[in-house]
Amino acid sequence: MxxxxxxxxxxxxxxxxxxxxxxxxxxxxxxxxxxxxxxxxxxxxxxxxxxxxxxxxxxxxxxxxxxxxxxxxxxxxxxxxxxxxxxxxxxxxxxxxxxxxxxxxxxxxxxxxxxxxxxxxxxxxxxxxxxxxxxxxxxxxxxxxxxxxxxxxxxxxxGTEPATEPVPVFGQSGDDRYNNTEKMFVKGVPVLPHALINSVEKIGENGEVLLEYVDWLTQRSQELGPEGYDPRFHIDVYGMIGEIFGAPYDRDEVVDYFAALEDAAAPYPIQIEGPMDVGNRADQIDAMVELREGLKDAGVDVDIVADEWCNTFEDVQAFVDSGAADLVQVKTPDLGGIHRSGQAVRYCQGTDTRAYLGGTCNETETSARACAHVALATDAAQVLAKPGMGFDEGYMIVENEMRRTIARREREQRQTDTDEVTADD
Known part of the structure; x- marks a missing residue:
């Protein structure tokens, strides 16, 4: 047509x-x-x-x-x-x-x-x-x-086989990181809360404010989450760990802080997005590799998520090829064509790096629904609830679009199976 x-x-x-x-x-x-x-x-x-x-x-x-x-x-x-x-x-x-x-x-x-x-x-x-x-x-x-x-x-x-279950949704709280996160616990959101830790005030001069917050996450999730709830904590720190500690990132002071985050989150896994922002892609990759190696040597099980300087498809390739992250955020508006986001998720398959189909709170309901289809088509590790910072609306839009699509595909498959049986008869 x-x-x-x-x-x-x-x-x-x-x-x-x-x-x-x-x-x-x-x-x-x-x-x-x-x-x-x-x-x-x-x-x-x-x-x-x-x-x-x-x-x-x-x-x-x-x-x-x-x-x-x-x-x-x-x-x-x-x-x-x-x-x-x-x-x-x-x-x-x-x-x-x-x-x-x-x-x-x-x-x-x-x-x-x-x-x-x-x-x-x-x-x-x-x-x-x-x-x-x-x-x-x-x-x-x-x-x-x-x-x-x-x-x-x-x-x-x-050339992919779509997921048959909704991809885990990552809820973002915005600055209302307590009330919105409690909403997420009640709804059993699988990955949360983002938390928007973008200043020294929000992380603490020595990281103590974030540690207190992660400890609260663990306790409150157990109080409010549904039976059997097993969340994954994902905190975006916008480079602030690098701001308060500085390089090198494999030294004891930095590694010990990540160990403290792991302890505060236990028994749940935790992943930290954008631990530092050093100003360009090459140095960002080097810094993240240095941090990951320090964590690995110390046996600290905190996943590192690439965001800053990981914008284009070529950037995703560079971070994955260098082993600079446990997850890369595929920041959908930054990749340009929506198919490029799908290609970036696919590039992670078969590597040690998982793909987080992200984006921004500053999108629309139309772009969020389109991304839900990319998440299903590629079976990404997680997909962002968007748009907005109120949480509920974005979660509803993305989760419901995936559920609606899966249900439609199942109906159409049943009809196809029925038609084939009728034709054989």
Whole structure:
């Protein structure tokens, strides 16, 4: 079925854009916002409203499907594309992108997505957010044209066998790291709570605040979790362990701190995302390898998660090939086309590194649902609940999309089996 139109409407995303560098440099919160001046190019304020572009793809039969262009909360940081401004980029979608894709066969998802991935405008590649949102719409268009699920389209494109159970969902608490985490315990969320530890105040000058929090996680999970609850704790520290301890990362002081985190989390496993941020990919990989080797030598069982400087497909490859992480976050908006996220998850298969299909609170319900299909198609180790920082909404969106898709695929398989038996008779 032919693609007959592509349209772009500026909209909002599920959270905000934050100037990470300004926050790390000590910007103080003023209610929900921050005091001070931004330091990252493109920002007018340290915290400003998140933006998206709603992409409608029209098919020859009049059907309209959707994808949403969105960028991460900390845009412009850690080697990422610059701040995404919807009014600036909407004409690119309706102009050069539409000119390239209109008239193409919607069922050729992978070819269409790869064409988009390689497009340039005035010599520059398309912003990752554009590639991300338009490719979601292309995925939806292929599924609509083939009367199948987006999971099946993605699995066919990647050569995978989809998961038959929902992928474990990772809940993110935002700054309300106690109330939102208690909600997660009540609902039995398998991986939690993110916790947003992005300042010295939140981790403690010697890491003591985070240790107290992990101890609380262990106790409260046992009080509120359902029977047989066996959570995995995942804390994102935004490089703050590196800020308070510094290199080298295999020395006793650092390793002992991770051992204390392991003890506080026991009997549950714990994984720490972004333990340090040293400013570039090569040095980040070296620092994380150094930390992992120190932990291994000491017998400390804390998993390390790559985030900073692990943005593109090539970045994922570099972290995996170097053995720099137990998990890599596949940060979906940063990889561009949504198929690239699926390819990144696949790259981890058969290695010692697990794939966490992540993203950002600053996405939309449309992009979150699209990512649920990537998670199922690749059977990722975990998938982020998104968008927003309220937890409940994002968890509902991602979990329900996976359950709905699995149920549909099971119904269709039963019908196929029935038809085959009838034909044999």
């Amino acid at each position: 032919e693609i007959t139109g592509i349209y772009a409407t500026p909209g909002y995303s599920g959270f905000f854009f934050d100037d990470q560098r300004a926050i790390k440099q000590g910007a103080q919160q003023d209610g929900f916002t921050y005091e001070g001046e931004p330091v990252t190019d493109g920002f007018d304020e340290i915290r400003q409203a998140g933006e998206s572009i709603i992409v409608d793809v029209e098919l020859a039969d009049g059907t309209v499907v959707r994808g949403d262009c969105a960028a991460v909360q900390y845009s412009g940081a850690g080697g990422r594309d610059p701040l995404f401004k919807a009014e600036e980029y909407a004409p690119v979608v309706e102009g050069p992108v539409a000119d390239e894709l209109e008239g193409r066969d919607a069922t050729d998802f992978l070819d269409n997505a790869e064409l988009l991935e390689e497009m340039t405008v005035e010599g520059d590649r398309l912003h990752t957010a554009i590639r991300y949102g338009v490719s979601q719409a292309l995925l939806a268009a292929a599924a609509e044209a083939e009367n199948t699920t987006k999971t099946d389209v993605m699995a066919d494109a990647l």
